[in-house]
Amino acid sequence: MTLRGARERWVRTGGVELCVAELGDPDRPTVLLVHGYPDSKEVWSEVAVRLADRFHVVLYDVRGHGRSTAPQPLRGGFTLEKLTDDFLAVADAVSPDRPVHLVGHDWGSVQSWEFVTVKRAEGRIASFTSMSGPSLDHFGHWIQRRMKRPTPRRVGQLLGQGAKSWYVYLLHTPVLPELAWRGPLGRTWPRILSRFEKVPAGNYPTSSLTSDAAHGAWLYRDNVRPRLRRPRADAYAHAPVQLITPLGDAFLSERLYDELELWAPQLTRRTLPAKHWVPRTRPDQLASWVGEFVTSVEGGRQEPVSATGPHADRFGGQLVLITGAGSGIGRATAYAFAEAGARVVAVDRDGEAAARTAEMSRLVGATDAWAETVDVSDEQAMEKLAAKVATEYGVVDVLVNNAGIGLAGSFLDTTSDDWRKVLDVNLWGVIHGCRLFGKQMAERGQGGHIVNTASAAAFQPTRALPAYSTSKAAVLMLSECLRAELAEQGIGVTAICPGLVNTNITSTARHAGVDAAEEARRQKKSARLYGMRNYPPEKVAEAILRGIVNNEAVVPVTPEARGAHLLSRFAPGMLRRLARVKPPM
Template identity: 50%
Template sequence: MVQWCDTTVSRDGVDLAVRTWSADKSPTVILVHGYPDANHVWEKVAERLSRDFKVVAYDVRGAGNSSVPQGRAAYKLRELRDDLHAVMDAVSPDEKVHLVGHDWGSIQTWESVTDPGAENRIASYTTLSGPCLDHVGQWMKARLREQKIGAVLNQLSHSWYIGAFQLPVLAPALWKAGLAKAWPKVLRRTENLDSEPSATQLQDGTHGIELYRANMLPCLLKPRERHTKVPVQLIVARQDNYVRPAMLEDLSQWTDRLWRRELDCGHWGPLLQHPDVTADWIREFIQHIDGAPASGPLQRSEVTTSQIKGPDSGKRVVITGAGSGIGRETALAFARRGALVVCTDINTEAAAATARIITAEGGEAISRKCDVSSTRSMEALAAWVEKELGAPDIVVNNAGIGLSGSLLDTSVKDWQQVLGVNLWGVIHGCRLFARQMIDQGRAGHIVNVASAAAFMPSRMLPAYATSKSAVLMFSECLRAELGDHGIGVSAICPGIIDTPITRNTRFVGVDNEEQERRRQHAHTFYQRRAFTPDRVAQAIVEAVEKNRAVVPVSPEARGMQWLGRFTPSLARNLAQVEITP
């Protein structure tokens, strides 16, 4: 553990309590806390950053061990800005500093970052859950002009406390009446956080109300145009109950260079739940701005005007078996929604062809060869994704093969091949990428493509139906386990879909001529059915959006699900009928 030292910086009669870690290192990183906190809220992140940088955190005026100035005007943004500059001059007089702000610490730091010439003193800025108030005012005006009143009302409903803070007696009285003592319980109930009570919580909550009273209405009603040339990293808490992600969507118009990264957590989550991830992101951003090559995930997080805007903008999607059929159509569907898609397939050229279609349409895609049945190949894919992109948001375990024939004609090698691709491929994808999602605070979604054959037995599909039934049950088990981490799991069960699997299905126990005849028969039948892969892709997209557990696709799939569940004896009788996957 790196030891810290405490000092004081004074400005115009206000003493600011400053804590410094690793004073002998460079560059300097200054952390600015929000409301109703003090600098102790940064301890976990500061400890991790101090291994590489000189780290400074201070109590803003009216909080922690700093002075409590009198009068509302003492809490104006210009005063908070000048306090920050005083700290900057004291701890790093000759070098640029890197700034990081959370909540009101971020709001007040925007005042410095958007000052003309700020780039000459500030090397970079990482903002968490605290937008520039002028940007918020501009965002609200733009939404009202666009008649998107719902977006504004949604944010206002989450910001109800700001109106309450304008009342002269109520808010301070609540803190004095017991809210200060109960604050850790409030965080536990609303944010699922375990935090220690602060010795200055009553003071921090009571005096900090002046921040809202002094600045909110003037900035929101008459917002200024505040641009910056300072490189900005935006870390979005997707489940923030106070600063909704939609309010941050216009930030790129106010910055020359912007990186956007997201965590699936609440308002204080980046500091208290995911300090490792937050510190890692701050570290690699600072090191890149200071000259180091950008990591793959950081490169991908830089916001560019060429990116397709859509509901999945900024998301990373990994799809196995993306070279054709359902996999290709699913890759196209997510790419058209703005996601970056990793198209994987055992057929290198097929995966590359899918990626080329996406890029030709203006989307983002990368192709990779992968054999899902191989532990080594899947681990290599997962390691590459983590290094180059970070944890994916969505994984579609789609790769599969067909096999038809009786048990007695199915060899051990046949069983190993079918289970290796259809079941083990799904297991590998789930275990490897779920681990990444959990470690990086990503509440993602995993889609496992099973089959309608999972609902009913079949005399001619023992290997195939067994593998798909196992995928269905595995998905249900995984959904129960990963729900605690905010990760959804869906099993997709297509019926008779016209995909290349019909032309590649093997029929065991027959000669080559008969096998080719059966393949052609199955292919013709599926073509006549004319249920296309793009409809399955749409079902997959909807399953992710609505977090559906089991999704039968096509009327026959729903019928097989119904028969298997409600009339199992009839399903067993129908199992005598020969069908192909």
């Protein structure tokens, strides 16, 4: 596979020739991506193209992988010392006058820890982003500390990581790994990645997989046992480090990094609800975090400006799409996610309002924010939005279906056209969002969360809101059904049920069966009453984030919503009697 628009060169070092690809403007800061096992540089292709518009991006095939040549003999040809020689040769060739920003995954990260901690590479690395690959020296000290003081907790950590490292033992056996990779394992590996890691199907991995994996076994044989037995005591990082930890990594325990601040004092931590192969499953989020980190270091900061809002550790860098984000609960929710460091897509039929929300989201902490003008009731427009978001921003991690309209008035005064308008936005808008973005989440296979804004009216009947209450009750049931269906995909679904919240929906809600003057009077009165109640939309936004974190099914927000929800479960007859009361007009 050839990277789109890439420029190739060959770098000769230590008896091997390394295939190097470059994208972007060479005058910009250089981001150098190092691949892991059993990969080649193409594992980074989706990340590289996302970074190339801002940086000079460099990828190379590690010796013996991809189109780079293998050392002869193989034994002793993959030591960390020789891999460091390769890195320095590539860095000198592509960025002779400026240090590079190093990014490593899996064994690319393992060897990059060597680069960023040895004296001879000092001054050549501006920053290092590590994912799914610890320093062997740090790992060795981690093991030794737990062996010297074997508390039950520490023994459990050792056993847990030992179980995750089963493949390391197999790779040390002679001949067998090579035979497996050149035989049945090599043929089935793409299906294994697709089934268990949810790596998208396509032109990855490349045809060099079998030889890459066979040669790469020597990475383990040449380095693991020597370094774990005698770890270096001076393995301190001489550049700022960003650690990205996939929480679902099947091969590495999070506990490996518990004491990393001892070795990397300039450390920024990120966590990601994903599995091991994040360069293929989460390229958009990685590109965002790498870009942010590189930009911060280039700007003279040791680490990016960290999000300070609640749940920043959960939502930092995640892609969140919110409909109805131009005002009210939608805008407050966009700001809440922005403060948590998320990337925000603000969707509203009022394009200017959506743009203002996106702009303010960037100011309050969003990694990035965009505005999209869409009417959620328009199925074709929503389909175009879903395709655009997936192509330009990535697969949504959190979807908040919040867009809604109000309609008051008796059932007999509500026309068929009134019903269609309410159901098109309040119900069909939610259906379109769940269907399109939920499908993308499911196909990615890395989980996600859907939030549907219902209402206390979903379980509190009233003679004044038959159409609105029906639409919101349908949203509540839809959410419950989706929650049951999507649970096996790791996708949570939450129905948020606010009560009387001070937003502009009261001043824009239609009133069936009355003329324009009477409708305006009722809108003004409702807005005044809700204003006196003065329950802010920001509290609903807080409940939304909390509901996702706790994976709650139904979240009644205001006191009256919680009370009505309780009565609907234990005293529904009381609610039915209250529903007969005619509200003041």
